Amino acid sequence: MSGAAIVATGLRKSFGDKVVLAGVDLDIAEGSIFSLLGPNGAGKTTTVHILSTLIRADAGQVRVAGHDLATRPDAVRAAIGVTGQFSAVDTLLTGTENLVLMAGLHRLGREAGLRRAEELLEQFELTEAAGKMAGTYSGGMRRRLDLAMTLVGRPRVIFLDEPTTGLDPRSRRMMWQHIRELAADGVTIFLTTQYLEEADQLADRIAVLDHGTLVAEGTADELKRRVSGGHIRLRFASPASLDAAVRVFGAVSRDDEALALQVPSDSGVRSIREVLDRLDTAGIEVEELSVHTPDLDDVFLALTGRSAAAQEAVR
Template sequence: MNTAAPSPAITAAGLRKSFGEKAVLDGVDLSVAEGTVFCLLGPNGAGKTTAVRILSTLIEADGGTLRVAGHDPVRESAAVRSAIGVTGQFSAVDGLLTGRENLLLMADLHHLPGRRRRERAAELLERFDLVDAADRRASTYSGGMRRRLDLAMTLVGEPKIIFLDEPTTGLDPRSRRTMWQIVRDLVDRGVTIFLTTQYLDEADELADRIAVLDQGRIVASGTPAELKRRVPGGHIRLQFPDEARAASAERLLAGSSREGELFLNVPGDAGVGALRALLTRLDEAAIEVDALSVHTPDLDDVFFALTGRPAAEAGETANETAGETADDDDQTTENHLVQKESGR
């Protein structure tokens, strides 16, 4: 039986891009497995949007080797565009058209036959809970509805890979969680998601793997759990039935600290091995434990440790350097360009 791992959906080696004298991407290496969520984290100006624009054929890199869905984005741009969808920071929805008309327009760009284009539009309206608003102008939609319609438009061509560039920016908590569920459903169907975000809870919730981009370079990568273990501050909190046993455990476990009469915090990476060793020591010393909980640093701690600033502050810094920003009109044009070219 062939047990070889599937080819990555996206690879980049030595990816470089400069705007003027500013190196926005400076030797970036990436590998994204098929059917997973890969999250690119970083402060404004780190190069996230530039990476998305290069991988989705909108601009060319200055150097490096790339493969998206097995194709070179420069020499085989049409093949790449037929395999991908892009939902950018700004909605590509036409507010003068109804939700249904926006979807039919995208179906036309993908050259779907008449009956199939209507069926596809109806399927996506149902899937994204937009049936009741299907024949209203998109300009009347809420922010969450516009983002759902935007993603539905991206899915008209049934892409294998979807780039989501900060897709929940500006959405209320309920709409964000709706988008999260949509992303999970897409991955369950085998779609690969390349996600950029400044919301660390979003990355923690969705990502199979994360890469942290800062000043044009990848400064760390791994699963959310692996990244958290790289940052000090993790500990195991033990609860004891009485003060005497808590005191005995404190004497036994060097570096531990009491919290009240019954609780003890034991520093460590809180991994399975460390937890097993700790419980074995307590058992051998006949010290009974009532309960325990594992505390690890969160991604905000990771972000701060790797970039030198908290995520909230990084998200409020000046807009990304030349080439990294796009106003609403530019971003909308680019999103439609990918969709239109993929239908040729």
Template sequence: MNPAARTLLGMTTSRSPRAITATGLRKAYGEQVVLDGIDLDIAEGTVFSLLGPNGAGKTTMVQILSTLIGADGGDIRVAGHDPAKDPDAVRSAIGVTGQFSAVDHLLTGEENLLLMADLNYLGRREGRRRAAELLERFDLVDAAKRTPATYSGGMQRRLDIAMTLVGQPRIIFLDEPTSGLDPRSRHTMWQIVRDLVAGGVTVFLTTQYLDEADQLADRIAVLNGGKLVAEGTAEELKRRIPGGHVRLRFAVPGDLERAARAFGEVSRDDEALTLQVPSDGSVRELRSLLDWLDAESVDAEELSVHTPDLDDVFFALTEKPGNPTAQVTTAQKVNA
């Protein structure tokens, strides 16, 4: 039943609890405005990914939401608490894994976890139980008695996140968690994130890897020039960017010519016998195209669909003002 029907029947629609909300979040350093009126609405048990060029303010936002620095303005709630008025309540609900590993290289992997257990005021027995559980969960049992200096980059990152989880946070901030990792280690980290969310944890992810956001995020926001210039699911954002097309390759020039006349505004390559027909890649458009080819007995040897990816979205939304190649010049908001 759709929301309108529920309203007509006098029924209320449930809204999932929110892990993080912000209205008008602002931060400036002197004359430089880093965050300019940011609004956030992040549901519990989801992955929210924040994208943006270097210096866009991603780390500043994480620092504000995790109580490390204060905002200059705005109403903020993290796990239902105001970071400025009740920072201890926020800290008890969150975990933070920064861009660089925070493990102590003089302690063993197990000792790092036990240290975090002490900092979270866990008893000796509970701390050891929690450390053993996390060593098992992150496949670090064999490395537990070794110092992180002997670990690979991926192992150090796993230990770093395991340390974040000692206090069983409800919200985790991951600031570029796979930076510098090899592809296999990155995929391992992705599965860790998926498992956390499956357990009800909310993940606030900043990343420079657009495929990472595409793989993991329930919603993605793009930060540029201190403002959120777009927000939505990966697919919603991709649909806002022009450039999708269907590429047809023909066997003979005659079929190419007939199709080019029929489809009008197309890009053609007479040497390769190909056409690029603008398309959003929908089933409806593809069916219409194939029906025409069949009805006109035009033989296309090959068909491929090309849709914008997050790289296209990122470049379009973060072009500098005045750049003639910019594809998007106004802020966009994609409604869920």
């Protein structure tokens, strides 16, 4: 990471009386994966549309791939690729034809365009389906073709706007692998998603956007530590051991049927050692210990006031 791929200061955007972005600052390193997390209507897509020159900001300064967005939008467009929420694939064309069409738009020439199409079809494991109409592709295949089309011009910065929404788990993980490979090659990835799991798996840094304002930024672990709900679950072999442990830890969550306790914890090594030391001092044998950290829904609820499950319900 040699510098900043995207720098935005005081980014603002309103549609009529509705403020969508209320002064967003970003500093994204070259070759990194940056994830913008947030609930529906938070302003994620508007941010992508501004940074990718699709719409103008009302205020703020932006540089993308070293180019000023306001004065050199054509240079920005030449350096970026965009994969939106909805596929840009032409379902009446074959996989090869879609890629060759994009190559023509990048003025690669027919022979160079065909070579680039073949490279990308192989890279995204679509060679066997290259001659089939894209309308026959599965959702995962179509999304991979969509990303391949974005890469025809070898962009330095790629905007991925909720690229795995609606994909099955296997297709999602395949997309994650392709994203990791792009970053390993030095491409900067700007990823918007509602899934902390996705950001957790991929992103070097995550920002949480809500009501047009960045409410938190950091690594996935840093964001999780900001949310309460972490605990150590202890399971015992007998009711007597459970009762003894309750006397040691006091008012903690108790499950008599499972013979288990939930002891609040930050899930750090020191906290775990302290719990084990207290059990050892009291001479209490623990049958099973597991550490639980806050999950996606915990983070959404704490940082945005809305749960991830509720967001899925309104999609």
